[in-house]
Amino acid sequence: MKLGDIELHVVSAGHVLLDGGAMFGVIPKPMWEKKMPADGRNRITLSMNCLLIRAGGKRILVETGAGDKMSPKLRDIYGLDGPFLIDRLQTLDVKPADIDIVINTHLHFDHCGGNTRIENGEVVPVFPNARYLVQRGELDHAMHASERDKASYLPDNFAPVGAAGKLQLVEGECVVAPGVELVRVPGHTEHMQCVKVTGGGKVGFFFADLVPTTAHLPLPWIMGYDLYPMTTLENKKRWIPEAIREGWLALFAHDAKIPAAYLRNRDGQWEAEPVQVD
Numbered sequence: 001m002k003l004g005d006i007e008l009h010v011v012s013a014g015h016v017l018l019d020g021g022a023m024f025g026v027i028p029k030p031m032w033e034k035k036m037p038a039d040g041r042n043r044i045t046l047s048m049n050c051l052l053i054r055a056g057g058k059r060i061l062v063e064t065g066a067g068d069k070m071s072p073k074l075r076d077i078y079g080l081d082g083p084f085l086i087d088r089l090q091t092l093d094v095k096p097a098d099i100d101i102v103i104n105t106h107l108h109f110d111h112c113g114g115n116t117r118i119e120n121g122e123v124v125p126v127f128p129n130a131r132y133l134v135q136r137g138e139l140d141h142a143m144h145a146s147e148r149d150k151a152s153y154l155p156d157n158f159a160p161v162g163a164a165g166k167l168q169l170v171e172g173e174c175v176v177a178p179g180v181e182l183v184r185v186p187g188h189t190e191h192m193q194c195v196k197v198t199g200g201g202k203v204g205f206f207f208a209d210l211v212p213t214t215a216h217l218p219l220p221w222i223m224g225y226d227l228y229p230m231t232t233l234e235n236k237k238r239w240i241p242e243a244i245r246e247g248w249l250a251l252f253a254h255d256a257k258i259p260a261a262y263l264r265n266r267d268g269q270w271e272a273e274p275v276q277v278d
C-alpha cells in the first residue's frame with residue numbers, strides 16, 4: 001500500500017493464543033466468543049502484526065513479534081507458531097541488515113520478542129544496523145515491572161539491545177522519518193506509543209494495544225491486561241472518532257483476519273471496513 005511516497009506493508013510475525021477473558025476484560029464470554037471463538041484452553045487466536053514502512057530512504061519496522069527465544073513450555077502456553085518475520089521480510093526483499101529503525105510500541109514480549117535472537121549462546125540484536133526506538137518511560141517500567149505484569153516483560157528482548165548501544169529512548173511525540181511519527185498513548189501501559197504515518201494526503205494509524213483487534217472497537221471492550229483501563233477508555237474516545245472523521249487507515253496489531261480497515265460510524269456503532277493490504 002502507498003501513502004504518497006511512503007510504502008507500507010503489514011507483515012505478520014505469526015500467531016499468539018491468549019486467554020479470551022483477559023483479552024476482553026469485563027465483557028462476558030457469551031458476547032466475545034461470538035466474535036472470536038475460544039479453543040479448549042479458552043484461548044483466542046491473535047496475529048502479531050508488524051509494519052514495514054519505507055519512508056525518506058529509511059526502512060522502518062514496527063514491532064517484531066514474539067521471536068524464537070521462548071522455551072517449549074511457553075511456546076505451548078502461548079500457542080506460538082512463528083517466527084515468520086524474517087522469512088516474510090525476505091519475500092519483500094528485505095534482509096535484517098537492511099532495517100534502519102525498529103519501533104517497539106511497548107515492551108511486552110509479543111511486540112518485541114523478535115528484537116533479539118540467540119547466537120552461539122549469546123542474546124544479540126536481530127537487526128544489526130537498526131536503532132530501536134522505545135519510550136524512555138516504557139523501558140523504565142519494563143526494568144521494574146510489577147508482580148501483575150512482569151510475565152509480559154522478558155529482559156532478553158530489550159536489555160541486550162541496550163547493551164549493544166542500539167536503543168534510542170524517546171519521550172512523548174517524535175518524528176522518526178518524513179511522515180512517520182510516534183505518539184504516546186497511555187492506557188495499556190503508561191508509556192505505550194502508537195505510530196502515525198502521513199503521506200499523499202492519507203494517514204495510516206497503528207493502534208498498537210489501544211485497539212488490538214476490530215472486536216475491540218466498542219468502548220467497553222478493553223483488555224483485562226491494561227494497567228490503566230480508564231485511560232484506555234479516554235484514549236479510545238479521542239483516537240477512534242478522529243480516525244473516523246479524518247478517514248484514516250486503521251492498522252491493528254493483533255487482528256488475525258483484519259489487519260487494516262477504514263472505520264465507519266453506522267448509527268452510533270463503530271465498524272471496520274476491511275482493506276486489502278499485502
Ligand SMILES: [Zn+2]
Binds near residue numbers: 106108111188209
Ligand atoms: Zn501489550
